[in-house]
Amino acid sequence: MRWNKKHIISIRDFSREEIDFVLKKSRDMEKKLKLGKTSSLMKDKILANLFFEPSTRTRMSFEAAMKKLGGVTIGFDYPGISSEVKGETIVDTVKIAAGYADVIVIRHPIEGSARLASENVDVPVINGGDGSNQHPTQTLLDLYTIKKEFKRIDGLNICVIGDLKYGRTVHSLTNALENYNVNLCFISPWELRMPRRMVKGLEAKGIKVRETTKLNIKNFDVIYVTRIQKERFPDPQEYERVKDAYILNMDAIEGIKNEAIIMHPLPRVTEISTDIDNTKYAHYFEQARNGIPVRMTLLCLVCGVKF
Ligand code: CP
Secondary structure, eight states, rough: OOOOOOOOOOOOGHHHHEEEEEHHHHHHHHHHTTOOOOOTTTTTOOOEEEESSSSSSSHHHHHHHHHHTTEEEEESGGGGGSGGTTOOOOOHHHHHHHHOOOOOEESSTTTHHHHHHHOOOOOEEEEEEETBOOOHHHHHHHHHHHHHHSSSSSSEEEEEEEEEEETHHHHHHHHHHHHHHOOEEEEEEGGGOOHHHHHHOOOHHHHHHEEEESSSOTTTTTEEEOOOOOOGSSSSHHHHHHSOOOOOOOTTTOOOOTTTTTEEOOOOOOOOOOOGGSSSOOOHHHHHTHHHHHHHHHHHHHOOOOO
């Protein structure tokens, strides 16, 4: 695959070989980072972070990744401070950013916005999350975290818990897992279950999928928890009904596999009790840290920088 100037919009745009390539290069990058050998790879390059929706991890880790590569960042972290408030369109905003930067990261509440942005500029665009649709760089760091722990993805038993209807991280992850030989279980309130097209996509690839409303997590290697996405509910009363549907606390994790890992893309609200943070199962803070080597790798690849 030609990576230089490649847009990263949907994980569906990548084959298993391409995903595995990013994971391997991210491992190489992490080693280089530890040896202090990355600080001039992106010297003189500029990243534009265009965040039309709040973010802690995605925005800060892209910024940190760019700085660790010797590059600089420009942009905005809240739409209220861009000219969107004066009526400027997404397309005009990204065209302007493309004139100032070598690579753009965009987060926007509208599904398809990152694709639209990529179709209008000739610098690489990376989707930092578009509505409930996709969050491909989150998925790559999720897979990186799993592979770092288990040295493989094939053969694992993975359960995904929470808001499977509106959660973009689980949509991207589900799409990516179509490429691997895994056993999947989706645990959610009935009204927040995984979209049918995604379940059908998995089944068409021969992936075993089980769906349930019961929080039985004893047999899984990876326990992937998500937040109920309050901001996506059209009806606030519906959110109130399901907001505390699942809470992972010390009682809930009793009897889970010794080698199990608990992941969460974060932010969390109440769905993982803070007691769990101090157990060997908690991998969500490390997962967030893994965003650095993975995003450093992606920035180098799409900017044509060899490492
Ligand atoms: N995981 C994630 O996308 O976090 P932020 O919303 O803080 O970027």
